[in-house]
Amino acid sequence: MKISFNINGEAQSVDVDGQIPLLWVIRDVLNLKGTKFGCGKAACGACTIHIDGEAVRSCSYAAKFAEGKEITTIEGLSSGDNLHPVQQAWIEEIVPQCGYCQPGFMMATAALLEKIPNPTDQDIDDNIANVCRCATYYRMRKAIHKAAQLKGRA
Amino acid sequence: MLTTQTNTESLKTVMKNRDSHSHVSGKSIYVDDIPVRIGTLYAAVFSSPHAHGKLQELNLSEAKQMPGVVRIFTHHDILGENQIGGIIPDEPLFAEHEVHYQGQPIALVIADTEANAREALHKIKVDIAPLPIIVDPREAQAKGELIIPPRSFRLGDTAAAFEQCTYIFEGTAETAGQEHLYIEGQGAYAYPMENGSIRIASSTQGPTALQRTAAQVLGIPMHQIEVDVTRLGGGFGGKEDQATTWGVMAALAVQHLQRPVKLILHRMDDMKMTGKRNPYTSDYKIGLDENHRILAYEATYYQNAGAAADLSPAIMERTLFHANNSYFIPNVTATAYSCRTNIPPNTAFRGFGGPQAMFVIEAAIDHAAKALQIDTNIIQRKNLLTENSEFPYGQHAKDCEAKACWDTATEQYDLKKLQQEVADFNAQNELLKKGLALMPICFGISFTKTSMNQARALVHVYHDGSVGVSTGAVEMGQGVNTKMAQVAAHAFGISIERIKIETTNTTRVANTSPSAASATADLNGKALLNACQQIKDRFLELAARRLKVAVDDVLLKNECVYIKEEKTDFTWKKLVMDAFLERLNLSAKGHYATPVIHFDKAKEKGHPFAYHVYGTAIITATLDCVRGTYTFDSVKVVHDFGASMNRMIDLGQTEGGIVQGIGWMTMEELLYNKDGRLLSNALSTYKIPDIYSVPDEVSVQFLRTDNRHDLAIFHSKAVGEPPLMYGIGAYFAVRNAILAFNPQANVPFSAPITPEKVLMGLYGSK
Numbered sequence: 041m042k043i044s045f046n047i048n049g050e051a052q053s054v055d056v057d058g059q060i061p062l063l064w065v066i067r068d069v070l071n072l073k074g075t076k077f078g079c080g081k082a083a084c085g086a087c088t089i090h091i092d093g094e095a096v097r098s099c100s101y102a103a104k105f106a107e108g109k110e111i112t113t114i115e116g117l118s119s120g121d122n123l124h125p126v127q128q129a130w131i132e133e134i135v136p137q138c139g140y141c142q143p144g145f146m147m148a149t150a151a152l153l154e155k156i157p158n159p160t161d162q163d164i165d166d167n168i169a170n171v172c173r174c175a176t177y178y179r180m181r182k183a184i185h186k187a188a189q190l191k192g193r194a
Numbered sequence: 195m196l197t198t199q200t201n202t203e204s205l206k207t208v209m210k211n212r213d214s215h216s217h218v219s220g221k222s223i224y225v226d227d228i229p230v231r232i233g234t235l236y237a238a239v240f241s242s243p244h245a246h247g248k249l250q251e252l253n254l255s256e257a258k259q260m261p262g263v264v265r266i267f268t269h270h271d272i273l274g275e276n277q278i279g280g281i282i283p284d285e286p287l288f289a290e291h292e293v294h295y296q297g298q299p300i301a302l303v304i305a306d307t308e309a310n311a312r313e314a315l316h317k318i319k320v321d322i323a324p325l326p327i328i329v330d331p332r333e334a335q336a337k338g339e340l341i342i343p344p345r346s347f348r349l350g351d352t353a354a355a356f357e358q359c360t361y362i363f364e365g366t367a368e369t370a371g372q373e374h375l376y377i378e379g380q381g382a383y384a385y386p387m388e389n390g391s392i393r394i395a396s397s398t399q400g401p402t403a404l405q406r407t408a409a410q411v412l413g414i415p416m417h418q419i420e421v422d423v424t425r426l427g428g429g430f431g432g433k434e435d436q437a438t439t440w441g442v443m444a445a446l447a448v449q450h451l452q453r454p455v456k457l458i459l460h461r462m463d464d465m466k467m468t469g470k471r472n473p474y475t476s477d478y479k480i481g482l483d484e485n486h487r488i489l490a491y492e493a494t495y496y497q498n499a500g501a502a503a504d505l506s507p508a509i510m511e512r513t514l515f516h517a518n519n520s521y522f523i524p525n526v527t528a529t530a531y532s533c534r535t536n537i538p539p540n541t542a543f544r545g546f547g548g549p550q551a552m553f554v555i556e557a558a559i560d561h562a563a564k565a566l567q568i569d570t571n572i573i574q575r576k577n578l579l580t581e582n583s584e585f586p587y588g589q590h591a592k593d594c595e596a597k598a599c600w601d602t603a604t605e606q607y608d609l610k611k612l613q614q615e616v617a618d619f620n621a622q623n624e625l626l627k628k629g630l631a632l633m634p635i636c637f638g639i640s641f642t643k644t645s646m647n648q649a650r651a652l653v654h655v656y657h658d659g660s661v662g663v664s665t666g667a668v669e670m671g672q673g674v675n676t677k678m679a680q681v682a683a684h685a686f687g688i689s690i691e692r693i694k695i696e697t698t699n700t701t702r703v704a705n706t707s708p709s710a711a712s713a714t715a716d717l718n719g720k721a722l723l724n725a726c727q728q729i730k731d732r733f734l735e736l737a738a739r740r741l742k743v744a745v746d747d748v749l750l751k752n753e754c755v756y757i758k759e760e761k762t763d764f765t766w767k768k769l770v771m772d773a774f775l776e777r778l779n780l781s782a783k784g785h786y787a788t789p790v791i792h793f794d795k796a797k798e799k800g801h802p803f804a805y806h807v808y809g810t811a812i813i814t815a816t817l818d819c820v821r822g823t824y825t826f827d828s829v830k831v832v833h834d835f836g837a838s839m840n841r842m843i844d845l846g847q848t849e850g851g852i853v854q855g856i857g858w859m860t861m862e863e864l865l866y867n868k869d870g871r872l873l874s875n876a877l878s879t880y881k882i883p884d885i886y887s888v889p890d891e892v893s894v895q896f897l898r899t900d901n902r903h904d905l906a907i908f909h910s911k912a913v914g915e916p917p918l919m920y921g922i923g924a925y926f927a928v929r930n931a932i933l934a935f936n937p938q939a940n941v942p943f944s945a946p947i948t949p950e951k952v953l954m955g956l957y958g959s960k
Contacts (some may be wrong), residue, residue: 079463118219135851138213138427139222139671146218169886171884176849
C-alpha cells in the first residue's frame, strides 16, 4: 500500500506492505540507518523514533499507521550541523561506548525533555526504559540533566 | 607507598571517545548499515527443533518452491571441511547425521529478501529420531560426557592440611549462564571479489578466526578470504568465537552463487542459536585454623560446556587459574570438568570462567564466616594475597595490590560507618533490610594460551603529515581505537587529530588474536608503539642530520622537532615531507609478543600472566522483605588501574562491568527446560539492567601506587573484564539482607538471586 508521511521535515511516499514494522521502511526503503534493530519486541528501545513528537518503538509499529504522521529519526534530531542539546550533552558527558543503542536513547530523551523540561531522577527512571548492554547509564543520567540545562538556555 | 600518579603531558588530557560524534548523530556504521550492493541476497538459518537426535530426513522441496528462494544450502554443499571447532574439531557448520542442541544449524535458505528467506524456513520439514537429552553438567560428568579430560591445579598438600584445620566446611555453589545480549545481534555481509576471493564484513571479535574457518570450510587458502571489521555494537565475548558461524555461512553462499549475501540473525534466533556464559555447579571444601587463616581449599567445578567445545576448555582453564581469587591459600586442589550437554555450545563472556571460580571461593568463605558467627570480611581480609604469595599455578604475586586496594577502600569509604548505618537501619526497620558485602578481586592478564599473546600493527605516515593506523584490535565499545590513537599521537608527539584508526582487516594485519582477555590494548598498543618507533627513529636521524646535532638530543613533541628542551621551526609537516623527498620509508609494521609468560600444561605450573589486576568493592543492598525485591544503594570501589592512560574510558569500562556483573548475579535468569529448550528466549523474558535498576551510586577511586607495570601499555592496566567480578558482591549483599530479616533462612549459594529465590529465603527455614 502507499503510505505518505513527513520524515525529518521532508514529505515521503512509500509503497510497502502496511503490516511491516516502520523500522524496516526507515532503514531499508528510506536508507536511514541510524535507527537500529535490537530485539523486535519493543523491549530494548534501540529503534526509538518520534511520531508526532512521541517516542515510539518502530520495530513494533506497523507502517500503515504512519500515514499522515510527522516522523523524526536520529538523522533529523540535529538541525544541519547544529547538534540537538541532547546530542551535545551526550558528547560532553562521553556517554557512548559501543554506540549501537545510543540513537534510541537520545530520541527517548529528546521526547522526554519536550514533556518535562527539567526531569528529576525519578522522571528519568520512569520514562527512559531503553537498555544499554555497555551500561552507560551513569553518564546518561548526567547527560540528560545537562541536556535539560542546554535546552533551557537555548 | 601512596603517591600521585604521574602521566606524560599528552596523556593527561581527558580523551573523548573518537566515535562520539558519529555515534550521537547516528552515522556510525555497523554491519547491517553497510550500503547494500546491487544483487544482494539474504540468508536465514534453519535450525534443529530438538536438542538431541538422529537426523532421519530433511525435506527441502516445498521450501525451494517458495517465492524468492534462490537456493538452500546444507552440509552437502561444503567443498572443504564441515567443521568450525576452534580448539577441538567437534562442531559441524551444518548438522549431518545428528543434532546436539535446539538451534543447531541444519540448512541455510537464500532468497531475494530477508522476509522471503524467513518465510521459506517454515516449509522445511525435518524428521529427527530423539536421543536422550542431558542439560545438567553433573549428569553429563557421571555419564562420562566430557569435552576434554579433567584438569587439576595443586598447591601444597590439601589432604594433610585438612588434618591440621580447626574448622572445615563443605558445600555447593552454582552460577547460571548469562546471555550476552549485545544490542547489535550477530551478522555478516559477504561478497565476491575477483578470482574466487571473498570479502566478509563481520561483527566479530576474532577476524582471523573467521578467516581461517571460512577458508577451511570453503576449501580455499586463507589469502582468498578477507575479513573486515569496522566496529561492533557490543561483543562481551559473545562474538569472539561465535561470530564465525554466520560469516562462514555467508561466505559459503557467496562461493556458490557469486552474489553478495547478507546474514543478520533475528534476536530470537541469536538467543536460541548462540551459546552464553557457561553455567557452573561446584563443590567446595574449606579448612581454617583457629585464627581464621585458610589452610586448605578444595574445589570441583562442573562446567556446562553445552554441545561442543567452542572455547569451553580455555574457559575451564581460566576457572582453575582463579580458584583462589584474591586470597593466598597454601594448600589448594582445584579440579574442573568440562561437561558436554545438549544446550548450545557455551562460550566466552567477560571474565571467561574467572567469575565462576570466584563465586565459589566467596561462597566457601561466607559459609565459614556465617558458621563461625563472624563478619565474612574478617576472613577475607586476613587471607588476602601479599607480595610474593604463590598462586596454585606456580606464579608469584608481584607488585601485589590486594591489601592496598582493600585497606584504601575500607578507610576511604569508612567501612565501620557503613556497617553501623546498615545495623542502625536494620534495627529501625522491620520490613526493609540492608545488607553489605565486600568483594576483592584479582584477575590475571594475558591469554592463558601463551601463543595467543602476540600482535601486529601497520602504520603509514602520509606525506601531508596525517597518519593511518591498522592493528588487530576490534573496537566494540571498549574504546580501544581511542587508546590506539593516543599511542600513535604520543609516539610521534603530534595531535591526535592527525591519527586515523583504520578498520580491522586481515589483509592489513594478519594472524591476529581475537580482541579478548582484556589484553587488546596492551598487545596491539605495544605492537603499534614498535611500528611508530621505527618510523620515528628514521625521522630523528634525519632531523639530527639537518640540524647538525646529536640524534640523542632531538625529540618530537608538540608537532615540532625539539633540540633538548628547545623548540625549533622544524615542524612535523616539514619533517614528514623532507623524509619523503629523501625517499625514507614512511611506513612500518610493528610486532609484539608478551615476554616473560609461559605455562607447562603437563605440570600445570608456570607464569601465565603478564600481571594481575586488583581491586575491592563495598556493595550495599536494600531489600523489600514483603516483595522480595531489592535495590543497590551503592557500589564503592578502589581499583588498580596502574597509571590509567584514559580515565574516562577506564571508568566507563568499570561502571559497565560492575552493572553487567550485578545483572548476572541478580536479575538475569537464563533458563533451559529439561528438553533443552531455552525459555528465556527474548528480551521480553530475559531481563538485563536498565537505568532504573542499576545501583544508585557507583564510586570508583583509582588506587594510588608507585608500582609500574611495564607490560601494560603506558603502565595503564587492562580494564575490560576485572570490574565485572565486583558484581559478585551484589549476591552476598542481598544474601546478608535476607539473613538480617530471617537469621534462620536457608539461602543456597545459587546465583542469580532473583526475587523469587529471595522470597523463598525470607520465609523458608533451615
